Amino acid sequence: MTDSSISYCNSQSIKFPSLFGIFKHTKYGYILYDTGYCNRFYKETSNLPFYLYGKLIPVYLNENESASEILNTKYGINNNDIKFIIISHFHADHISGLIDFPNAKFIYSKEGFEYLNQLKNSNSNIKCCLNGFIPNLLPLDFLNRSIQLSINDFKFINNIPFKVFDLFNDNSIFIVDLPGHCLGHFGVFFKCNNQNLLHNNTINNNENINIDSNSNNMTSNENINIDNEKSYLLIGDAAWSLRAIKLNALPHLLTKYFVQHDWNAYSNTLNELHKIYNESSFHINNLKKTRKGQEPINPQKKITNHIRIIPSHCWQVYESFCQQQQPLGSDGTTPSTTTSIISKL
Structure with missing residues (x-):
């Protein structure tokens, strides 16, 4: 199994998975x-x-556990078939495999990359290292295949407390600004139909996410309807676990000085994710929290306003989704169908 670990003063080493989505x-x-x-x-x-x-964050990568090898051997997807890669941010645990996909276009934050590129051009590898950026992990033709998104092009829309960008202008995939961890840190929000993408550990190319712009299920980008139970929010490192989101618990204080770009922005982002988690999940405790005179929540009632939040380093996501090849609900449940893949590295 592949994972990374990090340790703080007077604390135990913490291991965590590094995930990617497709x-x-x-x-x-x-x-x-x-x-x-x-x-x-x-x-x-x-x-x-x-x-x-590498010493601060030791990486344990077993054979055939890179993204390209997993997609090839486990799902039958050729490297050349990947058309786009959305980069949440430029830390090494998120971009090490970019070079393996020669036909992909790279979508990322203009402001975030410009900041790191200035460090690179100043010949300051130490500053790059302190920012978790290893320039040689980028393909030589990286800029030629780039699609840079400026935060100035993002806007607030209904139901989502973050600025978003409609990637294909068809209400299918929204890039989400999740500030704090890095300058230009991006998440992804999308909703899907009920089709399975996985079947017996293989992918059937005739079964895919129905997010075509002509779909009758899509709404205008001024008012996204998230009442479909299959809405997903991939959040990268905006939070490192569902538990942190559930409890609205900030990470170790040392990360304020050595990991997070903007601590206040990170705290605000975590707080908004906490609200989404509570609003889109059903908890038994809700039965005890109903106001006087208010009808108790029926445990059998279908919860429609449901967003599955997917952090990139969460063991609960890995164990509930990756190992079982099923997507993880934000309440910790495992739905019966899947519309995306989150695989361990």
Whole structure:
């Protein structure tokens, strides 16, 4: 099994998985959300200063556990079939596998990349390392295949407390601004139909996410309807676990100084995710919290306003979704069908 670990002063080492996501658009094909680690990471962290990165966050990558190998061997998806890769941010655990997908276009934050590129151009590998950025992990033709999104093009729309960008202008996939962890940190929001994408550990290319712009289920981008029980919010490192979101619990204070770009923004983002979690999940405790005179919530009643939140380093997501090949509901349940893949690296 592949994971990473990190330790703080006077605390135990914490292991965590690094996940990537894949979903299929009926018009634009396969799209990745990050790539996780690959063996190239070891090469690029063999010398100082990036050697320190590998020591601070040791990576355990077993054979055939890179994104490209998982997609090829387990799901029959060729590297050349990946059309787009949405980069949540440029930390090594999210971009190490970019070079394995030669036909993909890269979608990412203009402001976030410009900040890191300035560090690279200043020949300050130490500053790059401190920002978790290893420039040599980017393909040589990275800029030629780039689609840069500026935060100025994002806007607030109904039902989502974050600024979003309609990626294909068809209400299918929304890039979500989730500030705090990094400058230009992106998540992805989308809703799907009831079709299975996975079947007996293989992918049937005739079964895909119905997010075509002509779908009658889509609403205008001024008022997204999220009453479909299959809405997903992939959040990268906006929070590191569903437990943190549920409890609205900030990470170790040391991350304020060594990991998070903007602590206040990170706190605000976590708080909004906490609200989404509570509003889109059914908890038995809700039966005890109904106001006087208010009808108790029926446990058998279908919960329609349901968004599955997917952090990139959450063991609960990995165990409930990746191992069982089923998507994880934000209440910790495992639905019977899947519309995206989150695979461990």
